[in-house]
Amino acid sequence: MTIVSPQHSPLLNKELADEYATRALSRCKTLSALSQMQGGIHRVYLSKEHKECNAVTASWMVEAGMQSWQDEVGNLWGRLKSSNPHAKRLIIGSHLDTVPNAGAFDGILGVLLGIEIAALAHKLKLDLPFHLDVVGFCDEEGTRFATTLIGSKALANEFDPQWLNIEDTNGITMRQAMLDFGLNPNDYAKAALNKNELLAYWETHIEQGPVLESVNQALGVVTAIAGAKRAMLTLTGQSGHAGTTPMNLRQDSLAGCAELVTEIEKLASNAKNGEVATVGQIQSRPGATNVIAGKTTISLDARAQSDTDLANLLSAIQSSAQSIASKRNLTLDWQWTHAADAVACDTTIQHLFSSACKLNNQASPSLASGAGHDAMAIAPICPVGMLFIRSPGGISHHPAEAVIDRDVTKALSVMYSALLLYVKECD
Numbered sequence: 001m002t003i004v005s006p007q008h009s010p011l012l013n014k015e016l017a018d019e020y021a022t023r024a025l026s027r028c029k030t031l032s033a034l035s036q037m038q039g040g041i042h043r044v045y046l047s048k049e050h051k052e053c054n055a056v057t058a059s060w061m062v063e064a065g066m067q068s069w070q071d072e073v074g075n076l077w078g079r080l081k082s083s084n085p086h087a088k089r090l091i092i093g094s095h096l097d098t099v100p101n102a103g104a105f106d107g108i109l110g111v112l113l114g115i116e117i118a119a120l121a122h123k124l125k126l127d128l129p130f131h132l133d134v135v136g137f138c139d140e141e142g143t144r145f146a147t148t149l150i151g152s153k154a155l156a157n158e159f160d161p162q163w164l165n166i167e168d169t170n171g172i173t174m175r176q177a178m179l180d181f182g183l184n185p186n187d188y189a190k191a192a193l194n195k196n197e198l199l200a201y202w203e204t205h206i207e208q209g210p211v212l213e214s215v216n217q218a219l220g221v222v223t224a225i226a227g228a229k230r231a232m233l234t235l236t237g238q239s240g241h242a243g244t245t246p247m248n249l250r251q252d253s254l255a256g257c258a259e260l261v262t263e264i265e266k267l268a269s270n271a272k273n274g275e276v277a278t279v280g281q282i283q284s285r286p287g288a289t290n291v292i293a294g295k296t297t298i299s300l301d302a303r304a305q306s307d308t309d310l311a312n313l314l315s316a317i318q319s320s321a322q323s324i325a326s327k328r329n330l331t332l333d334w335q336w337t338h339a340a341d342a343v344a345c346d347t348t349i350q351h352l353f354s355s356a357c358k359l360n361n362q363a364s365p366s367l368a369s370g371a372g373h374d375a376m377a378i379a380p381i382c383p384v385g386m387l388f389i390r391s392p393g394g395i396s397h398h399p400a401e402a403v404i405d406r407d408v409t410k411a412l413s414v415m416y417s418a419l420l421l422y423v424k425e426c427d
Contacts, residue, residue: 008126008420008423009420010356010359010416010417010420010421011359011360011413011417012120012412012413012416012417016120016123017409017412017413017416018409020116020119020120020412021113021116021405021408021409021411021412022405022409023116024109024112024113024115024116024408024412025109025403025405025408027060027112028104028105028108028109028112029104030056031043031053031056031057031096031104031108032104032108034049034052034053034056035049035098036048036049037100037101040100040101040102040399041098041101041102041103041104041399042098042099042100042101042102042143043096043097043098043102044097044098044139044141044143044144045074045097045138045139045143045144045145045150045177046074046138046144046174046177046178046180046181046183047144050074050096050097050138050181051181051182053096053136054070054074054076054096054136054138057076057096057111057112057115057136058070058076058078060112060115061076061078061115061118061134062078063119064078064080064115064116064118064119064122065080065118065119065122065123066078066079066080066115066118066122066134067079067081071154071190071191072154072183072184072187072188072189072190072191073138073150073151073154073159073178073183073188073191074138074139074151074178074181074183075135075136075137075138075151075154075155075191076096076135076136076138077133077134077135077136078115078118078133078134078135079131079132079133079134080118080121080122080128080131080132080133081131082127082128082129082130082131082132083127084129087128087129087130087131088130088131088197088198088199089130089131089133089197089198089199090128090130090131090132090133090199090200090202090419090422091133091134091135091198091200091201091202091378091382092110092113092114092117092118092132092133092134092135092201092202092203092204092415093110093111093114093133093134093135093136093137093201093203093374094107094108094109094110094111094114094136094137094140094203094204094205094373094374095107095108095110095111095136095137095138095139095140095141095151095152095374096108096111096136096137096138097137097138097139097140097141097143098141098143099141099143099397100143101398101399102397102398102399102401103395103396103397103398103399103400103401103402104401105206105401105402105403106205106206106208106396106397106401107137107140107205109204109205109206109389109403109408110203110204110205111134111135111136113204113408113411113412113415114134114135114204115134116412117132117134117412117415117416117419118132118134120416121419128419128423129423129426129427130199130426132419135155137149137151137152137374138150138151139151140152140372140373140374144168144177145163145166145167145168145174146166147160147163147166148338148372149372149374149376149377150163151374152374152375152376152377152378153377154188154191154192155191155192155193155377155378155381156192156193156377156378156380156381157189157192157193157381158377158380159188159189159191159192161188164178164185164188193381195381195382198381198382199382199383199426200346200349200382200383200384200385200422201375201378201382201383201384201385202349202384202385202386202387202415202418203373203374203375203384203385203386203387204386204387204389204411204415205373205386205387205388205389206388206389206390206391206396206401206403207220207367207369207388207389207390207391207394207396208371208391208394208396208397209370209371209391209394209396210391210393210394211365211367211394212365212367212388212389212390212391213390213391213392213393213394215365217363217365217390218362218389218390218404218406218407218410218411219357219362219363219364219387219388219389219390219407219410219411219414220364220365220366220367220387220388220390221345221350221353221354221357221364221365221366221367221385221386221387221388222345222350222366222367222368222369222385222386222387222388223305223344223345223350223366223367223368224305224306224342224343224344224345224368224369225342225343225345225368225369225371225372225373225375225376225386226276226303226304226305226310226342226368226369226370226371226372227303227304227305227306227307227310227340227341227342227343228301228302228303228310228338228339228340228372229300229301229302229310229314229336229338229339229340230299230300230301230302230336230337230338230339231299231300231334231335231336231337232297232298232299232300232335232337233257233260233297233298233299233300233321233332233333233334233335234295234296234297234332234333234335235253235256235257235260235295235296235297235324235325235328235330235331235332236253236294236295236330236331236333237250237251237252237253237256237292237293237294237295237328237329237330237331238250238251238292238294239286239291239292239293239294239295240291240292240294241290241291241292242289242290242291242292243290245292250292251292251294251328251329251330252292252293252328253284253293253294253295253296253330254284254292254293254296255293255328256296256324256325256328256330257282257284257296257297257298259324259328260298260320260321260324261279261282261298263317263320263321263324264277264279264300264317264320265277265279267313267316267317267320268302268313271304271309271312271313273304273305273306273309274304274305274368275302275303275304275305275309275310275313276302276303276304276370277300277301277302277303277313277317278300278301278302279298279299279300279301280299280301281297281298281299282296282297282298282299283296283297283298284296284297300317302314302317303370304342305342305368306342307341307342310342318334321334340372340376343375343376343379343384345375345384345385345386346383346384346385348383349383349384349385350366350385352385352418352421352422352425353385353387353414353418355417355418355421356414356415356417356418356421357414359417359421360410360413360414360417362410362413362414367388369386369388371396373386387411387414387415389403389407389408389411390403390404390407391403392404
């Protein structure tokens, strides 16, 4: 192994970049076959497919010159060791689980690019002044147990033991699923990392949105991960006959919710800092054609790059909801279902990624992430940074999810450059 010095070029040979990026893309397709649904991709936490995915990915880690292991909650790890046994850890990673009927790249590509970075360092016989750790998180999506970021929260010592009692749709608790997977559910706390041993966490991820494509750029440097709150809002009025109840005497919960949905859209559209709000579900009862809806429930998902902006948007929505309910003689029930604070990406890492882009003659527009990521859970224990890769059509969580091959090559080259620049910063 050769100790990395200032003489090492931070630019990656184009042929190597093409070769290793192509391999990462091929491996995405290999993992897409490990699915519990026919004709699509679906891989959930503690499933047979999760175990198979960890085994296959671990073999690639070993092939890249890494040591590999699985932690106490099912996260997969690989380490390219430094010659310094007391070295700290630089972690690169993302998640290996998927939503139902998923695409092949969300999360998975970030893990596989991390492995390729390690493989390149191994091939070039680089002795890094830190351990290079690659992690494949076990559950970011929360599909099976309706609890997101399970794997990354465990690393930050935020695993809630109450989660062990949550049942999936088949009545299997997380505790039982861990036992069936070969884990000891009582050992979850052992997965927590010592933050004094950590340098930083880097995550490469497809954008899952249209911003980079709209400016015709392959890559972007993430400034922040939006905070999010979700709620179920219920307006209750009075069911009645559609033909005999005059319009001015109705307590129509569905009409009230329709007005509220429009108001939510208007409030978010008029917000000044990129806030968004979405109503994605609606359930009206009794649900008959000729009956006025007595009770209607809608979902609300609101996001913003700062907690203050999110709080202001939600306050305005709550005020409008109460006003609409009062005007229409309806009762309002507001039930919170999810909350996540906004997370700012480390400015030093942002500058590092931008410098690496510049070295590779690549633009580096800054943008925020509207979607949640494992970096959110890791941020309390070390600095985090994210590099986005363009998503054609802005499509994700869908079989049509795609990447452009040359964008992936650019991402690999930039991350390799960032690694070598980071080495110099650590000297």
